[in-house]
Amino acid sequence: MANVAIAEGATPRPNYGSMSKDRRWALRWSYFFLVLFAIFFLMPPIYMLITSLKTSQEISAAGNPWWIYNPTLANYIELLTQNHYLTFFRNSAIVSVCVVAVTMLISVIAAFALARMKFWGSATLATGVFLTYLIPETLLFIPLFKMFAWVNETFDIQLMNHWWTLIILYPTLTVPFCTWIMIGYFASIPKELDEAALIDGATWTQTLTKIFIPVALPGIIAATIFAFTVSWAQFLYPLAFTTSTTELVLPVGIITTLIKGDVFNWGQIMTGALLGAAPPLVIYAFLMDYYIAGLTAGATKG
């Protein structure tokens, strides 16, 4: 049945003779299936919302889980006034913003060097940058403990259990991909532009700031959103490297402070999860087109 829809729908704009009746049906089927998929895709966040508006008594009563009998904002109020939730939120925000700044600084400059200037080993480096994407962080966190121990003994700098340690670690996850996106963007800028600038006596720095960055701005925004989303959602590193409630960031904070082995606090857990998902959702709501442009960067070139 789905196929019928695809058949007629693959070419929506032009009219092929008297197919308008078929097309109307195709359209209906398309909407029908889109609604089904939307239900599937949106069910968990909607259920989060429903649960977050319930009291824990109502949840334990095990009535209709999809209906709220006594809507309450208590979970939100409780969460936003205590439980260190605001600390998690602040930590997450600072970490994410700093990581985005560091990432963009490193990757835009490096991408420019790799895309437009050649130096010994630059080709290897470009490949190497990509390969780092393949090394899973589950492999890295234990050696990092050891390195932190060494740093602590040698320089007396304590890296464990500080939220700012994450600012050092997250760029390993964001920089390779952002650099890669930016190389793609820079490569698509006509060579004549910077050649002309260079011949006119512009320095490389000027070429970068006056020509490349303005032209590649959409790509930069896309990479920024990408870096933000990744640092906001990271799970393993904060789980491994931070412990104190004053140092935790959102996803891990929710999982480690709201879930208590024996006690279920699902109203609050869902509230926390929903609020934790909110910033990326808000950014995405406003910058969706850039976000999608970033995700699909290079897609159409392939």
Add this chain to the structure above:
Amino acid sequence: MADVAAPNSIAAMGDSRSSLHKLMQRKSTVAFLMALPLILLILILVAYPAGYAVYLAMLNKGMTRFVGFGNFEFLFTRDTFWLVVYQSCLFAITAVIFKAIIGFVVAHFVHNIPSKGQRKWRGMLLVPWVIPPAMSTLAWLWLFDPSYSAINYLLEPLGVGRIPWTGEAGWARFSVILVNVWIGAPFFMIMYLAALKSVPEQLYEAAAIDGATWWQRIWFVTLPMMRNIIAITALFSLIVTFANFDIVRVLTAGGPLNSTHIFGTWAFRVGIEGGDIPLGASVSLFMVPILAVAATFILRDITKRGSEV
């Protein structure tokens, strides 16, 4: 990528070699300095720890003695290890296939409707991809809860009994894959949608004039035009899915009976929870050769793309 960079600079060099000679010398130094933060970041925080992990994987349990490949030999004799290999492959491959299929189908439906409404639908359907996975997996955990499952509640009137979503090996495997597909499919949808839009309209017109049926149009026009993007997306997704940690960790923690453990979660179980750090490192290392195979495919593709520019 390397090739993307190279032709440009050669071209720049070719024109006026002598006058640019000085500049070139300076240029390579400047370029190196510009890339230096990137190099340091990768060397210190990725390459070195990765090398250290290889070293760790060759120590004994107490980390007092060098045992060479002893840990790997030991792993090969473990049933659980082979179970994890099997489950990792099953998990990654099945999940990627379903993500690709669902992404493809949904992209078609979105492409189908008038372009005015597309933005709205696209936005709605991309939501699972935007929510941090640890958070959305929590929602799924709650939907699957043995005592309070809201999904079972919906299925009850349909005559379906209580499904042990995370309780029985088969269902648990299904559940972790389902959640992974749910999170990843929107990404495929967006990529495919972009690719669909880049297929020239004339090709379809020509196909329609030739009397092609709907599936012939997909098979002979759409798919060939999208081949590259399908391959890249699938490979990228394969890498990420293979190295997954949070979904399985939060949803089942590897249970029941280790049936949903994948490399990342089992490495964690063995290394951290079981206190055998070298063995945990060895388990994680097994991801690398498998990922490297995927990488060579991607790199080949990139090189090809580079030479086309």
Add this chain to the structure above:
Amino acid sequence: MASRKVSRRRFVAGTAALSTAMVAAPFVRGAYAAGKLSLGLWDHWVPGANKASEALIKQWADKEKVEVSLDYITSQGNKLLLTTAAESQAKSGHDVLSFSTWLPSRYADQLVSMNDVMEPLIKQNGAVNATVEYLGKVGGKWLAVPSTIGSQIKGPCSRIDLMKQLAGIDVQAMYPAGSPPKADAWTFDAFLKAAEACHKGGHPFGIGLGTTSDSVDTAGALFHGFGAQLVNAKGDITVKSDNVRKALDYYKRLMAFLPEDAPAWDDASNNKWLVSGKGAMIMNPPSAWAVAKRDAPKVAEQLWTHGFPAGPAGRYAPFLPFFWGTWNFSKNQSAAKSLMVFLSQASSAEKMVEASGGYDLPAFANFTTFKTWAEEAPPKGTLFSYPNPYNHQVLSIAAAPAPHKIAEQIYTQAIQTQMVVRYAKGEAMDKTLDWAAKEIEGFSRN
């Protein structure tokens, strides 16, 4: 090594040298503590219980003029375990950390000896049970101090009404409040019959068969009840024994009466099962009852915590102690020890027991009769039998008495529950035993 570290750090922390000197001398309570102390304590599952320990620690800190920073670390998702591993690898962390069950022995080499704390405490507060000694003392060295917070007996918590109606058992008569239990008829056979009756009546026992501690502990006690050891004290693998077969057979019959998804249960599942009113019994400390009191008072009124049924080899109950330990790289070991002594006094223990609604169990013999357990309600006396006041049952831990390194793996990899699930799902007995033997063989490596 240690001395080198000290000299390197001397200029940073003056207290470091002091505390290293203290290690050799016997620990004297009231030795001037001072300085800074960071604590990582187990995040309590009973709502409000953290406040008591916080207040106590503050009281101590004010008296000793120590600047204390306090973290509560959940054991959910093994965060506490991860933190312990991270601190051990990174050689830095909390001065006092909660060590769950097996961790003192795992990190034996990195922990400061607590003999100077434990020996006087045992003289003062009475002996500790064999399980605490097995887990906390290795080679004559006390690795950590048993902590009141979080230590628990995971005996049955039953529904008075359902057990009466469906199984014909009056749990209140069997374990009366204020007097010794009359539970001679409370055997594995009676337990199985009750499980069957409650299953038939639509309220199955909520016993998990997952890989988290609640499931493993129950299996451990049942195995002990059959005298079934997977590995003996010498480290020989004894999986293929009649007692293990008997335990598996028994469990297979029991599993037929448990919820279908029991293999996926975690530590919260059984609580939810009881609080939602679906189950007639779970094996849990009183946290489920505490939640029921808050969210489902009607259920709470019908709950009764009591002793474990007796098996052919005796009456064993799962006991899960927590410990407080100090790393050998901690910079303020003297203050850490001073705090542990303070928290192990009767008055402190009683406060923590009270705040946790009776959940916490002090390890010392003289501490099992606090009034909290007699008075907690509803229903009155529901917790009376919880701290094992008449030594009616042997407190045990799964996988004991195997050597620690092996026992820990059996416990954390949940070999016993996995065996049960395999066998009950139709695998041949010998195949299950072979599997377990092979897994355990792998644990013996070092």
